[in-house]
Ligand SMILES: [Fe+2]
């Protein structure tokens with residue numbers, strides 16, 4: 001079975017390169033003919049309170065022919081922790097606004113003997129009632145999927161590149177990790193796929209592939225230290241997973257993609273201004 005992960009599309013209702021790139025990737029994904037497509041979040045450009053970006057994103061993603069699952073990123077629902085980007089903490093209202101457009105923010109799909117699991121990384125350490133609901137569901141996963149091989153998708157990585165960087169900006173919340181590890185130990189996890197870091201990297205942990213998927217919108221060339229997030233390829237693309245006897249992840253991209261830095265994207269600068277954020 002073939003699965004494609006797309007992430008960090010950062011689509012704006014004002015159009016521009018994030019939209020044209022996303023549309024190009026949608027077309028390209030269809031040529032890969034996947035059985036399932038998973039979007040791992042940061043669907044919209046920057047502000048979780050801008051519904052017009054969600055509407056624009058939904059329109060572009062509707063071009064994907066395969067079944068599509070969409071998980072939220074920090075720019076879709078806000079983030080937990082003391083210092084959320086743009087003073088947009090994750091809240092019940094923001095999660096509800098995301099769900100109203102893209103459906104429930106967690107899933108388990110059984111496809112071709114594989115269990116494809118996704119959950120909302122922004123709820124960990126949030127203290128919201130939605131976090132408790134998600135935990136209750138996560139703790140049923142070993143029973144739900146049994147011995148099947150598993151792929152786990154989240155926006156932020158489950159584990160930071162280095163344990164000292166396990167924090168709500170770079171990974172799931174550190175207080176939640178031990179509880180999640182207990183559940184993961186009961187699953188036959190063959191791969192993890194996350195977004196958020198805007199670079200492609202493939203590493204390994206306990207025999208499982210650990211994939212950081214690239215954005216389709218913009219790169220952070222050199223802006224994030226490799227000591228903090230690990231080495232990676234600062235290019236725009238998607239990740240194709242062949243799931244058979246083993247997992248085979250691969251970086252994929254079509255020709256003709258524009259690869260700007262974050263601040264070179266006009267729509268990003270406009271969104272930052274509207275949010276009152278200066279970088
Ligand atoms: Fe992002």
Ligand SMILES: [Fe+2]
Pocket residue numbers: 042073074075155195196197
């Ligand atoms: Fe993100």
